[in-house]
Amino acid sequence: MDKLCIIGVGLIGGCLALAQRQAGFRGEIVGCDRDGSALEEALALGIIDRAEVEPARAVAGADTVVVAVPVGAMEAVFAAIAPHLDPGAVITDVGSTKASVVTAARSVWSSLPPGFVPAHPIAGTEKSGVGAAFPTLFRGRKVILTPLPETSPAALERVRTLWRDTGAEVVVMPVAHHDEVLAATSHLPHLLAFTLVDTLARMDDSWEIFRYAAGGFRDFTRIASSDPVMWHDICFANREAILGVLTRLEEDLDTLRAAIDRGDGEYVKAVFQRAKRARDHFSTIFIEQP
Amino acid sequence: MDKLCIIGVGLIGGCLALAQRQAGFRGEIVGCDRDGSALEEALALGIIDRAEVEPARAVAGADTVVVAVPVGAMEAVFAAIAPHLDPGAVITDVGSTKASVVTAARSVWSSLPPGFVPAHPIAGTEKSGVGAAFPTLFRGRKVILTPLPETSPAALERVRTLWRDTGAEVVVMPVAHHDEVLAATSHLPHLLAFTLVDTLARMDDSWEIFRYAAGGFRDFTRIASSDPVMWHDICFANREAILGVLTRLEEDLDTLRAAIDRGDGEYVKAVFQRAKRARDHFSTIFIEQP
Numbered sequence: 001m002d003k004l005c006i007i008g009v010g011l012i013g014g015c016l017a018l019a020q021r022q023a024g025f026r027g028e029i030v031g032c033d034r035d036g037s038a039l040e041e042a043l044a045l046g047i048i049d050r051a052e053v054e055p056a057r058a059v060a061g062a063d064t065v066v067v068a069v070p071v072g073a074m075e076a077v078f079a080a081i082a083p084h085l086d087p088g089a090v091i092t093d094v095g096s097t098k099a100s101v102v103t104a105a106r107s108v109w110s111s112l113p114p115g116f117v118p119a120h121p122i123a124g125t126e127k128s129g130v131g132a133a134f135p136t137l138f139r140g141r142k143v144i145l146t147p148l149p150e151t152s153p154a155a156l157e158r159v160r161t162l163w164r165d166t167g168a169e170v171v172v173m174p175v176a177h178h179d180e181v182l183a184a185t186s187h188l189p190h191l192l193a194f195t196l197v198d199t200l201a202r203m204d205d206s207w208e209i210f211r212y213a214a215g216g217f218r219d220f221t222r223i224a225s226s227d228p229v230m231w232h233d234i235c236f237a238n239r240e241a242i243l244g245v246l247t248r249l250e251e252d253l254d255t256l257r258a259a260i261d262r263g264d265g266e267y268v269k270a271v272f273q274r275a276k277r278a279r280d281h282f283s284t285i286f287i288e289q290p
Numbered sequence: 291m292d293k294l295c296i297i298g299v300g301l302i303g304g305c306l307a308l309a310q311r312q313a314g315f316r317g318e319i320v321g322c323d324r325d326g327s328a329l330e331e332a333l334a335l336g337i338i339d340r341a342e343v344e345p346a347r348a349v350a351g352a353d354t355v356v357v358a359v360p361v362g363a364m365e366a367v368f369a370a371i372a373p374h375l376d377p378g379a380v381i382t383d384v385g386s387t388k389a390s391v392v393t394a395a396r397s398v399w400s401s402l403p404p405g406f407v408p409a410h411p412i413a414g415t416e417k418s419g420v421g422a423a424f425p426t427l428f429r430g431r432k433v434i435l436t437p438l439p440e441t442s443p444a445a446l447e448r449v450r451t452l453w454r455d456t457g458a459e460v461v462v463m464p465v466a467h468h469d470e471v472l473a474a475t476s477h478l479p480h481l482l483a484f485t486l487v488d489t490l491a492r493m494d495d496s497w498e499i500f501r502y503a504a505g506g507f508r509d510f511t512r513i514a515s516s517d518p519v520m521w522h523d524i525c526f527a528n529r530e531a532i533l534g535v536l537t538r539l540e541e542d543l544d545t546l547r548a549a550i551d552r553g554d555g556e557y558v559k560a561v562f563q564r565a566k567r568a569r570d571h572f573s574t575i576f577i578e579q580p
Contacts, residue, residue, distance in 0.1 A: 189506060192486065196478070199539050210475070220482075222506070236550070239550060246543075253536075257533065257540070
């Protein structure tokens with residue numbers, strides 16, 4: 001890898017650039033964004049070496065192109081860069097949904113380039129923007145690659161190394177499996193957090209309510225500070241899987257409500273006990289960030 | 291205050307004892323718990339001066355009695371201590387629901403003692419037990435007092451000082467208002483977290499799911515590690531208020547799901563944007579713990 005082009009200079013793109021630098025990457029990092037102020041900030045912070053507003057100019061000569069834009073913008077970016085990519089370039093993305101990204105790619109390229117490797121670093125914060133970037137975001141986190149039949153082994157290796165260098169653990173799985181797992185552990189919690197905060201904010205005494213909220217509420221609702229546009233895109237990009245797991249959750253919530261209503265303490269206690277057991281187990285497998 | 295008796299030597303009782311010591315309280319702190327190992331641990335950690343298993347012996351001679359047991363156990367504790375309290379003793383509690391505690395007290399005392407001051411420190415962690423206690427839990431947190439018509443001004447002042455000494459901000463409000471506010475910001479989030487984790491844990495590939503969960507999921511579900519018995523009690527102690535706000539949330543979740551289903555991006559984006567605005571605002575009023 002000699003020239004790394006990052007399209008979409010936000011939190012993830014910025015963290016990747018910083019992590020690559022920290023890992024010793026000496027080549028050029030080109031940042032591309034339609035938001036000129038993000039580019040200026042990234043240049044000022046020393047996160048990128050060169051800034052380009054035009055995708056065509058940004059990808060010229062790049063051997064590795066990372067598309068780090070909201071999933072709803074992937075297709076437009078693919079279309080903009082496709083005619084200008086170097087023949088041997090590896091193209092990867094960081095989208096939170098993978099089937100939608102693959103569909104976007106297939107609609108741009110009549111036959112997918114062997115350098116195309118869909119990817120998703122499972123890391124982030126509720127903050128947005130390149131100004132919030134830091135080099136250790138991916139350390140100890142997982143990055144899922146969902147290679148396609150067209151993907152070349154060399155391209156897969158390049159992207160594996162790109163992420164391994166950031167301190168992440170790289171795993172490979174099928175597109176559909178990725179989308180189901182992420183619907184459950186990421187997309188659904190975000191929907192719940194957004195909905196809860198909005199429900200409370202629309203109550204008459206919402207100011208009172210937030211005033212007496214404590215640490216548990218703060219942690220529970222932290223993800224409701226995430227970027228609304230990005231999460232709007234994810235909702236529709238992974239609609240089927242999200243609706244599936246949301247329906248399940250709504251059924252379970254309904255059953256719990258009925259149990260509280262009829263005074264069925266055993267049922268309620270059993271749910272809480274199973275949940276605590278599972279959550280305590282999760283905390284033993286989740287590695288805290290350094 | 292010369293002799294402080296804490297009934298229920300768990301996280302909250304332990305933190306209160308440590309905070310009082312740190313604030314310079316020189317009198318005796320008596321701990322009472324039916325769990326002998328909790329008492330031993332509290333003695334070994336220097337959190338209490340004396341341990342009693344019998345509530346009758348524990349409250350004898352105490353001028354301030356704090357009942358720090360799950361709300362479902364309040365009535366039994368009130369009944370056990372009532373005949374043995376000093377005439378001028380101040381009795382307060384730390385229960386997360388207040389109407390139920392007042393009902394429990396009224397069923398034990400035919401006429402409520404003027405020293406009875408219902409209280410709720412809005413602080414805690416997902417951890418339980420006196421071993422997790424630390425002296426700064428209440429610093430910068432709110433403590434709500436819900437005095438009754440029978441409550442004497444002197445008792446109210448004593449409890450106000452008890453909590454102010456821990457670094458908390460003390461506020462006074464009616465019982466019903468407390469229960470509604472807490473149903474929204476604390477009880478409902480706990481129900482959602484417990485339900486989500488249980489829903490996912492019962493899915494076929496739950497191991498896979500938790501394996502790929504990240505920091506957002508960790509924060510969102512932290513409160514699902516809370517004590518199941520304590521939260522079971524809260525569910526039924528504040529049933530009406532919880533069912534009210536849960537119904538509202540379920541309706542909003544249903545409307546969001548329908549919007550995703552029919553592809554109504556504007557609706558979804560509006561919910562997320564309102565939620566982000568409210569959550570960002572909340573984070574400006576929430577003081578992080580030192």
